[in-house]
Amino acid sequence: MSQASRLRGRAFGVCAALAACCLMAALGGAQSASAARIFRVGTYNASKGAYKTIQSALNVAKSGDWILIGPGDYKEQGTTVPGGAHGAGSALLIQKPGLHIRGMDRNGVMLDGTRPRTPTCSSAVADQNLGPMDAGGHPTGRNGLEVFKADGVSVENLSACNFLSGSSGGGNELWFNGGDGSGKTELGSWRGAFLSATSTYFEGNNKPFVSYGIFTSNTFGPGLFTQVYANNSADAAFYIGACPDCNSILDHAHAQNSDLGYSGTNAGGRLIIQNSEFDNNQSGFVTNSQNNDDAPSPQDGACPNGGTGPTGTHSCWLFTKNSVHDNNNPNVPTTGSAEAGPVGSGVVISGGRNDIVSGNHIYNNGAWGVLLAPYPATEEPPAVAHCQGGVETTVEGKTVCYFDDWGNEVANNTLTNNGFFGNASNVDLAEISNPENPGNCWHDNTNTSGTVTSEPKAIQSPPHSVCGIPDSGEPLASSLGAQVACDTGFFAECPSNVVANYPKRTQVVLQPLPQQQTMPNPCVGVPYNPWCPANKGKQPAYPVPGKPVE
Numbered sequence: 101m102s103q104a105s106r107l108r109g110r111a112f113g114v115c116a117a118l119a120a121c122c123l124m125a126a127l128g129g130a131q132s133a134s135a136a137r138i139f140r141v142g143t144y145n146a147s148k149g150a151y152k153t154i155q156s157a158l159n160v161a162k163s164g165d166w167i168l169i170g171p172g173d174y175k176e177q178g179t180t181v182p183g184g185a186h187g188a189g190s191a192l193l194i195q196k197p198g199l200h201i202r203g204m205d206r207n208g209v210m211l212d213g214t215r216p217r218t219p220t221c222s223s224a225v226a227d228q229n230l231g232p233m234d235a236g237g238h239p240t241g242r243n244g245l246e247v248f249k250a251d252g253v254s255v256e257n258l259s260a261c262n263f264l265s266g267s268s269g270g271g272n273e274l275w276f277n278g279g280d281g282s283g284k285t286e287l288g289s290w291r292g293a294f295l296s297a298t299s300t301y302f303e304g305n306n307k308p309f310v311s312y313g314i315f316t317s318n319t320f321g322p323g324l325f326t327q328v329y330a331n332n333s334a335d336a337a338f339y340i341g342a343c344p345d346c347n348s349i350l351d352h353a354h355a356q357n358s359d360l361g362y363s364g365t366n367a368g369g370r371l372i373i374q375n376s377e378f379d380n381n382q383s384g385f386v387t388n389s390q391n392n393d394d395a396p397s398p399q400d401g402a403c404p405n406g407g408t409g410p411t412g413t414h415s416c417w418l419f420t421k422n423s424v425h426d427n428n429n430p431n432v433p434t435t436g437s438a439e440a441g442p443v444g445s446g447v448v449i450s451g452g453r454n455d456i457v458s459g460n461h462i463y464n465n466g467a468w469g470v471l472l473a474p475y476p477a478t479e480e481p482p483a484v485a486h487c488q489g490g491v492e493t494t495v496e497g498k499t500v501c502y503f504d505d506w507g508n509e510v511a512n513n514t515l516t517n518n519g520f521f522g523n524a525s526n527v528d529l530a531e532i533s534n535p536e537n538p539g540n541c542w543h544d545n546t547n548t549s550g551t552v553t554s555e556p557k558a559i560q561s562p563p564h565s566v567c568g569i570p571d572s573g574e575p576l577a578s579s580l581g582a583q584v585a586c587d588t589g590f591f592a593e594c595p596s597n598v599v600a601n602y603p604k605r606t607q608v609v610l611q612p613l614p615q616q617q618t619m620p621n622p623c624v625g626v627p628y629n630p631w632c633p634a635n636k637g638k639q640p641a642y643p644v645p646g647k648p649v650e
Contacts, residue, residue, distance in 0.1 A: 369404055458509070
């Protein structure tokens with residue numbers, strides 16, 4: 101089941117074509133490119149723009165306009181909650197479709213959640229802006245830049261830091277939000293490129309923290325993140341969720357030093373994660389079904405309407421050409437259910453269905469290279485969640501919505517030095533599942549030492565190697581089940597009769613934000629203006645979601 105570049109190119113081309121069509125529809129009433137206005141914020145190449153703050157430019161911009169941002173530390177002090185929405189507000193709230201927001205230097209333009217007249221991304225307690233107070237006198241928290249139900253918006257070539265959580269949520273640095281917590285997908289086309297997100301501040305699990313670095317929820321796409329980096333996130337560096345058919349691509353992403361490098365709750369349908377790196381996290385890449393406010397569940401990669409995906413199967417969810425390594429770090433910010441991400445795990449599909457993991461290099465993960473397991477959702481569900489796709493049951497005395505994993509295919513991956521923690525059932529490839537039709541299938545994975553280790557032992561032999569037939573993995577009441585329970589701490593501490601040694605947190609260590617590749621030409625596609633004098637006489641072009649800009 102090789103993921104040849106021919107297939108990947110075809111998949112990417114289809115997504116790009118769909119993106120262009122959807123973007124044109126989304127911008128139906130917007131200005132034409134030639135009529136678009138350019139609002140310049142700050143100073144670039146010694147040329148001053150007319151605006152000192154990004155918010156002041158947003159206030160006057162209309163659909164189709166460009167906001168160009170010169171290098172600087174932008175401590176936007178407003179906190180705005182979208183009308184009709186709940187939760188924490190955002191420093192920059194975008195509700196106008198078709199806007200194009202671009203920094204002129206990815207590493208030099210910083211959206212900064214700290215207070216005025218403080219150092220850039222200060223780590224001092226007193227320097228944090230935690231948002232307005234709620235009725236009980238507690239800070240509500242803040243998000244950074246939030247695109248709220250506005251189609252056709254592009255955000256490019258900038259960084260964000262230190263927008264922290266509070267009593268109403270928040271803690272999301274860069275967020276395309278199609279209706280968080282609503283159970284609906286109300287965001288169409290979107291694009292985020294050459295973006296970075298970080299935090300220099302973490303007090304504890306129940307205190308302010310950065311939750312997500314770069315985040316999309318409740319979208320039907322087409323959408324694209326490309327050339328993106330995030331670290332030091334207490335939930336996940338990258339998140340795409342609450343979208344039964346996400347119709348999105350995560351491309352050339354790099355996730356580090358976070359609880360989860362990637363999290364994707366109830367993210368299914370057309371979703372491609374490719375050409376990316378996940379390292380030095382507690383868990384590298386995790387997608388799951390969950391009975392929470394990211395409704396509707398479950399996580400299901402089956403193509404919409406029985407269609408055919410990029411590999412010729414009926415799965416449109418593809419994780420390919422990624423590097424997943426050295427995810428053994430417990431000393432990262434953590435919060436909530438993400439804390440259960442098993443330390444030492446490369447790729448985890450928990451309660452997910454019909455996903456394809458193929459053509460990746462997965463190495464130096466101490467517990468498991470690839471782990472398929474059920475997800476027992478134990479939280480009290482909100483009104484929008486109804487255990488859709490799960491089974492209400494009791495596990496160890498707790499009422500849960502139980503999501504089993506099935507129909508997934510793990511093939512053609514290269515494995516090296518996984519499972520080195522040395523606990524029983526720490527291996528390259530592992531599966532816990534009930535008898536299901538179709539079961540999961542595993543084939544053509546190789547280990548550079550010559551031997552693929554697995555639980556069940558013969559995971560790449562029939563029936564486990566045959567796709568589309570009934571099958572099962574190890575039961576919950578197995579050595580593997582006990583080890584996963586110990587590593588996650590999902591229900592309780594390890595049983596006294598289980599020998600399990602997994603790294604535990606000693607002290608959270610935040611890593612600095614490394615310099616990242618900026619856009620080689622931040623004027624590409626921009627109408628002529630004093631910051632882009634070389635564009636005189638050139639036809640401007642809108643950024644297209646689903647299509648990369650190299």
